[in-house]
Amino acid sequence: MKAIQIQKNGGPEVMGLTELPIPEAGEDQALVKVKAAGVNFIDVYQRSGLYPVKLPYTLGLEGSGIVEKIGSAVETLRVGDRVAWQGRSGGYAEYAAVPADKLVKLPEGIDFPQAAAAMLQGMTAHYLAVDTYPIKKGDTVLIHAAAGGVGRLLVQIAKRRGAQVLATVSTEQKAELARKAGADELILYTQTDFVEEVKRLTGGTGVNAVYDSVGQTTFLKSLECLSRRGILVSFGQSSGKIDPIEPAILGAKGSLYLTRPSLFHYVADRQSLERRASEVLGWIARGKLVLHIGEKLPLAEAAEAHRRLEARKTVGKVLLIP
Ligand code: NDP
Numbered sequence: 001m002k003a004i005q006i007q008k009n010g011g012p013e014v015m016g017l018t019e020l021p022i023p024e025a026g027e028d029q030a031l032v033k034v035k036a037a038g039v040n041f042i043d044v045y046q047r048s049g050l051y052p053v054k055l056p057y058t059l060g061l062e063g064s065g066i067v068e069k070i071g072s073a074v075e076t077l078r079v080g081d082r083v084a085w086q087g088r089s090g091g092y093a094e095y096a097a098v099p100a101d102k103l104v105k106l107p108e109g110i111d112f113p114q115a116a117a118a119m120l121q122g123m124t125a126h127y128l129a130v131d132t133y134p135i136k137k138g139d140t141v142l143i144h145a146a147a148g149g150v151g152r153l154l155v156q157i158a159k160r161r162g163a164q165v166l167a168t169v170s171t172e173q174k175a176e177l178a179r180k181a182g183a184d185e186l187i188l189y190t191q192t193d194f195v196e197e198v199k200r201l202t203g204g205t206g207v208n209a210v211y212d213s214v215g216q217t218t219f220l221k222s223l224e225c226l227s228r229r230g231i232l233v234s235f236g237q238s239s240g241k242i243d244p245i246e247p248a249i250l251g252a253k254g255s256l257y258l259t260r261p262s263l264f265h266y267v268a269d270r271q272s273l274e275r276r277a278s279e280v281l282g283w284i285a286r287g288k289l290v291l292h293i294g295e296k297l298p299l300a301e302a303a304e305a306h307r308r309l310e311a312r313k314t315v316g317k318v319l320l321i322p
Contacts, residue, residue, distance in 0.1 A: 002322065003093035004302045005058045009049030012303035012310075015059065023090070023097035027071040030100050032083060036116035036296075037091040038062030039305045039318040040149070041213075041238055046089075047306065050241070053089070059302070060091025060320070064106070064115035074100040082106040084115035084277075086123065087264060092302050094322045101270055104277040109285035117149075117291045117317040120263065122280040124235070125153035127266035128211055129161060132259060133231050137162030139208040142198055142225050144218055145238060146183055147174035147315050152292055154211055155181040160288070163208075166201055168194050168218075170312055177292070177315050189218070198225040206254075209233060216240035223253050231257040292316030 005018045025031040037060045045051040047059060064084035067077050077083070083103040090096040106115050128150075129135050135158050143158065145151045146167030158165050159182035167183035169175050175186040187197045198207060206227035212218050215237030222232050234242065250256040267273040283289035294316035297305050301320070308314050 001094035002299060003058050003090075004060070004299065004320075005056050006047060007056050009047065009055070012047070012306040014047065015303040015306065017300045017302075020058070020093070022095045025069045025071045025097045026099075027073040028100055029071045029097045030067045030074060030077050030083070030103060031069040032063070032065040032085075032096050032098055032103070033068050034063045034091065034094060034096055034322050035065040035112035036063060037093075037299070037320040037322065038086070038116045038120055039302070039309060039320060040120050041236065041309065042120075043092075044306055044310055058090045058093055060093065060096075061089055062086040062116060062120040063091035063096060064112040064119075065096075067103075068095070070100070076100055077103060077105075082112070082115075084112075084119050086119035087267070092299060092320055094299070102273075104273065104281075107278070107281055107285055110281050113293055113296065113319055113321075114284060114291055115281070116319055117293050118280055118284055119277065121149040121317065122153055122284070122289070122291075123267060123276045124150050124263045125157050126276055126280050127263060128233060128235060128261070129154060129157040131266060132233050132235075132261045133209045135161040135163045135209065139163040140166065140202055142166045142168070142194075142207045142210045142222070143183070144168045144189070144210070144212050144214045144222070146178035146181070146186075148213070148238075149314075149317050150213060150236075152178065152181045152316055153289060155183050156289055158182075166198060166207065174315060181290075181292075194218075195221050195224045202227070206230060211235065213237075214239045215242050219243075220245075223249065223256060223258075226254065226256050228254040229256065230254070231259065234258065234260050235262075294318055296321050
């Protein structure tokens with residue numbers, strides 16, 4: 001089978017298309033014929049070495065497809081089931097062996113590209129808005145990189161929960177997309193000081209929560225945007241690693257809260273995975289959450305997908321089609 005396997009860490013050039021044997025499904029696994037693989041920023045970190053992985057490594061932590069074989073101990077799945085997963089490597093390939101307890105069956109009305117676009121970024125947007133800081137009616141929140149994969153979904157969920165949404169993006173084109181997703185106020189953080197804009201838009205009060213996936217370039221300024229006892233949800237570092245901070249800074253700026261959540265801990269057991277996935281996929285099937293698949297590229301163009309993601313050229317979800 002064809003797969004994108006890296007032999008060493010580095011730039012996108014390490015992502016060659018390789019011929020590998022089709023993986024064996026272990027006794028508690030299913031062999032999935034991959035129909036769509038999600039590209040996520042975490043794949044960039046794993047490729048570059050920022051997040052260490054054991055080499056050689058087949059990239060891709062999200063995908064959807066059809067069950068072709070099941071291991072002897074698997075009772076919850078059948079050959080032919082339409083499934084999706086996240087949090088297990090090997091997605092950038094024609095076949096993946098995935099533990100059965102990571103696989104979610106797709107409901108009617110969800111196709112493979114939608115499923116691959118929803119599992120990681122959709123469930124992330126869900127836990128951030130519903131559990132990490134449960135957004136409530138009347139809140140004002142700031143969402144960075146609002147035209148991105150997680151960003152666009154988070155904007156929609158925040159709006160549905162009744163918040164006023166302030167959003168940052170780098171270009172006018174991205175501003176338009178974030179506005180379409182429901183953002184009330186757009187800030188081009190590449191051109192204006194977003195702290196000043198947030199202060200102006202909130203009459204000096206600040207926001208209840210900042211959702212910050214950008215990291216290095218925004219982190220300290222995000223703290224400045226919070227109202228008293230507000231919360232900074234720092235869930236990514238697309239611009240680079242965040243420098244250490246002195247906890248006392250949180251007190252000085254208004255008894256702030258800081259959390260650094262990970263999807264892994266919000267879908268750690270089967271029950272939470274099923275609940276969250278079925279809610280997200282259900283919203284999508286009913287049109288309550290609109291996915292934006294920005295690009296679908298052939299598997300062989302995975303390196304180009306990474307180049308575009310790192311160069312801030314993508315909007316919404318990027319998929320690879322084996
Ligand atoms: P995005 O689609 O949001 O792409 C990243 C975006 O970040 C860019 O489009 C860009 O938007 C913005 N950005 C700002 N500065 C930079 C920079 N220097 N280089 C590159 N991008 C920059 O990606 P995802 O939706 O896949 O992921 C967003 C973030 O969330 C990532 O950091 C990811 O690791 C994290 N994440 C965390 C999870 C968790 O559970 N903690 C789960 C899922 C994702 P703009 O041009 O508008 O500035």
